[in-house]
Amino acid sequence: MTLKELKVGKSGRVLTIGGEKVLRHRLLEMGITPHTVITVKKIAPMGDPIELLLRGYVLTLRLEDAAKITIEEVPA
Numbered sequence: 001m002t003l004k005e006l007k008v009g010k011s012g013r014v015l016t017i018g019g020e021k022v023l024r025h026r027l028l029e030m031g032i033t034p035h036t037v038i039t040v041k042k043i044a045p046m047g048d049p050i051e052l053l054l055r056g057y058v059l060t061l062r063l064e065d066a067a068k069i070t071i072e073e074v075p076a
Contacts, residue, residue: 001073003038003052003066011039012071019068027065031055037074 006012014036017027031054032038041058042051048063 001071003040003061003069003071004050004063006038006040006071006073008040008043010073011037011075012073013037014069014071016070017068018070019065023065023068027069030059031057032059032069038071 001012003012003014014032014034016034017024017032019027036054039053040050041053044050049060050063050066052059052061
């Protein structure tokens with residue numbers, strides 16, 4: 001499952017981060033690393049972007065980028 005598929009209020013643990021080298025590096029710098037638990041807080045009215053809670057801060061991410069992050073769903 002990818003982060004793009006996670007519903008509002010649900011949480012997931014990052015398994016892998018895909019994408020090109022530049023995108024992957026940017027996601028890692030933002031704190032999206034393997035084993036990080038991410039919760040989807042909101043989805044924009046048009047569906048893109050999504051608002052995430054991780055490591056004690058809120059991050060907004062485009063669906064295109066979220067589709068490159070593989071997760072496993074965890075209990076909230």
